[in-house]
Amino acid sequence: MLRDITIGQHFPGNSVLHRCDPRLKLVGTIAYIIVLFVASNPLGIALSLALLALLYAVAKIPYRLILKSLKPIVPIIIFTAVLNLFFITGDGEPLVRLWVFSIYKEGVSYAILMAVRVVALIAGTSLLTYTTSPIVLTDAIESLLRPLQKLHFPVHELAMMMTIALRFIPTLIEETEKIMNAQKARGAKLDNGKFTERIRALIPILIPLFISAFRRADELAMAMECRCYRGGEGRTRLKVLRFGKLDVQCALALAVLLGIILSTTLLF
Amino acid sequence: MSEIIRCEHLRYVYNAGLPDETAALDDVSFSIEEGDFIGIIGSTGSGKSTLISHFNGLNRPTSGKIYVDGRDMWAEGEDLRSFRFLVGLVFQYPEYQLFEETCAQDIAYGPRNMGLSEEEIQRRVKEAAEFTGLSEDLLQRSPFELSGGQKRRVAIAGVMAMEPRILVLDEPAAGLDPEGRDTILAQIKAYHKKTGVTVVLVSHSMEDIAKYADKVLVMHKAGVAMYDTVENIFARAPELLELGLSVPQVTQIFLRLKEMGLDIKTDVYTMPYAVKTVLKAYNARHPEKPLPIPAEKGGEDHAS
Numbered sequence: 001m002l003r004d005i006t007i008g009q010h011f012p013g014n015s016v017l018h019r020c021d022p023r024l025k026l027v028g029t030i031a032y033i034i035v036l037f038v039a040s041n042p043l044g045i046a047l048s049l050a051l052l053a054l055l056y057a058v059a060k061i062p063y064r065l066i067l068k069s070l071k072p073i074v075p076i077i078i079f080t081a082v083l084n085l086f087f088i089t090g091d092g093e094p095l096v097r098l099w100v101f102s103i104y105k106e107g108v109s110y111a112i113l114m115a116v117r118v119v120a121l122i123a124g125t126s127l128l129t130y131t132t133s134p135i136v137l138t139d140a141i142e143s144l145l146r147p148l149q150k151l152h153f154p155v156h157e158l159a160m161m162m163t164i165a166l167r168f169i170p171t172l173i174e175e176t177e178k179i180m181n182a183q184k185a186r187g188a189k190l191d192n193g194k195f196t197e198r199i200r201a202l203i204p205i206l207i208p209l210f211i212s213a214f215r216r217a218d219e220l221a222m223a224m225e226c227r228c229y230r231g232g233e234g235r236t237r238l239k240v241l242r243f244g245k246l247d248v249q250c251a252l253a254l255a256v257l258l259g260i261i262l263s264t265t266l267l268f
Numbered sequence: 269m270s271e272i273i274r275c276e277h278l279r280y281v282y283n284a285g286l287p288d289e290t291a292a293l294d295d296v297s298f299s300i301e302e303g304d305f306i307g308i309i310g311s312t313g314s315g316k317s318t319l320i321s322h323f324n325g326l327n328r329p330t331s332g333k334i335y336v337d338g339r340d341m342w343a344e345g346e347d348l349r350s351f352r353f354l355v356g357l358v359f360q361y362p363e364y365q366l367f368e369e370t371c372a373q374d375i376a377y378g379p380r381n382m383g384l385s386e387e388e389i390q391r392r393v394k395e396a397a398e399f400t401g402l403s404e405d406l407l408q409r410s411p412f413e414l415s416g417g418q419k420r421r422v423a424i425a426g427v428m429a430m431e432p433r434i435l436v437l438d439e440p441a442a443g444l445d446p447e448g449r450d451t452i453l454a455q456i457k458a459y460h461k462k463t464g465v466t467v468v469l470v471s472h473s474m475e476d477i478a479k480y481a482d483k484v485l486v487m488h489k490a491g492v493a494m495y496d497t498v499e500n501i502f503a504r505a506p507e508l509l510e511l512g513l514s515v516p517q518v519t520q521i522f523l524r525l526k527e528m529g530l531d532i533k534t535d536v537y538t539m540p541y542a543v544k545t546v547l548k549a550y551n552a553r554h555p556e557k558p559l560p561i562p563a564e565k566g567g568e569d570h571a572s
Contacts, residue, residue: 178359178364179364179365181321181326181359182359182362182364183365184326184352185324185326185352185356185357185359185427186352186365186377186378186381186426186427186430187349187352187353187378187381187430188381189349189381204365204367204377207367208364208365208366208367211364211412
């Protein structure tokens with residue numbers, strides 16, 4: 001049900017990956033994604049997967065969580081793989097001929113490569129959210145985007161909005177469940193009926209949900225004003241992000257590993 | 269009188285199969301007679317709310333059976349929705365479920381889902397509004413303009429209008445001022461007396477339970493700790509205190525008096541009965557000049 005949603009799910013721990021600076025993790029993840037697409041030869045992909053497996057082991061995150069995070073995008077993976085399978089044409093003889101479609105050797109290998117790459121992409125970004133709490137992550141985003149402030153980009157406001165949005169996801173899910181139960185108790189038909197009926201059945205849930213969201217926003221704004229919130233200017237933090245010795249070591253290790261993966265492109 | 273709800277070895281487990289698996293209900297068996305006014309009491313996390321959400325099939329028991337009006341709710345081929353119309357459930361803070369343009373339309377939402385005729389719906393809305401003391405003028409206003417107490421009454425009327433055989437209310441007076449509290453609870457009691465509908469009232473307040481319920485179900489750690497008439501439950505006040513529940517202030521005074529060595533009954537939970545008990549005790553000590561004991565005042569609360 002609703003509770004199964006795992007957006008930005010965080011698994012607290014005390015591994016090196018958990019303790020490392022979130023900015024490094026964020027930049028590292030982006031670098032990893034870039035490497036995935038640049039080093040698109042079989043060896044490069046295999047090494048990228050190995051690196052991912054290593055990082056999961058270091059973070060002590062069970063591998064079955066990868067499967068869990070992959071579940072919602074299985075249709076996309078299958079869809080892209082099938083498309084690649086049929087639309088990539090090669091030089092040699094096609095392997096199979098089906099009506100107007102023909103499958104080439106290149107198509108098969110590209111489809112597999114693409115699917116594996118998407119899997120690695122999702123698993124890699126999930127590792128970031130597994131090891132970093134959403135709040136810390138927005139701190140990192142704010143810190144990384146700070147230079148944009150010179151261009152009058154509202155960095156702090158954006159980060160605050162993200163923090164609040166993340167904070168209220170579980171609250172609103174709980175609220176939705178409560179309202180759904182209350183309307184079901186009054187005989188609402190939510191799980192069956194025609195499409196138009198189902199849409200109409202959502203009104204008694206959405207209206208109270210919106211009203212309660214606005215009420216919460218109002219209360220939160222009031223509470224923030226009471227504590228003299230005036231935006232980011234001159235604001236100090238409880239937890240200051242520090243790039244320490246451990247982070248330097250991690251950054252170097254990651255750079256070396258990603259460099260090795262990148263160098264495989266020279267071989268092919 | 270016949271049984272309207274019967275639970276047999278009801279068990280409900282949250283997060284089954286995960287490391288943090290917890291039983292919210294464990295081997296709960298009891299039955300409720302039609303026409304009773306039952307109070308359910310228990311400390312936070314004792315399973316009260318989980319229990320009542322089983323009464324209309326919002327939760328499916330992990331094991332055990334639940335019969336409503338003699339029908340096994342989770343038997344093959346049973347229509348769950350028909351149970352929702354049989355058991356009207358009013359949740360905590362029900363005012364957050366209001367959504368219609370006018371109060372009258374919101375109250376009509378439940379009956380309309382039952383597929384009743386427009387005429388019947390209007391009759392029920394009017395009747396439910398009467399029970400909850402909502403004026404004609406209020407019914408035509410948007411529920412979002414009303415005060416907290418009024419909203420709450422609209423929400424309760426919305427469930428009453430479904431004319432369930434059992435009305436279950438989870439903390440209907442929570443968060444209201446003392447006057448709003450008394451008004452709502454008195455209205456529920458009047459509704460019970462007039463319609464004879466079985467009422468189940470979940471509450472934290474021993475005072476409220478003592479004042480309105482006939483029988484009390486005490487929940488403790490996912491199970492039923494006691495289930496008896498109000499008098500018998502309050503006669504076991506020390507045990508209630510051990511379960512972390514409070515007893516009415518009057519009862520606490522009498523417990524203390526007994527502790528101090530006075531030979532006195534402790535199953536006292538209403539003010540009139542307390543007065544009578546004190547006077548009786550006084551007269552027993554001073555037989556030479558007894559004080560007059562008020563005649564049957566407040567006797568409807570307690571047959572002594």
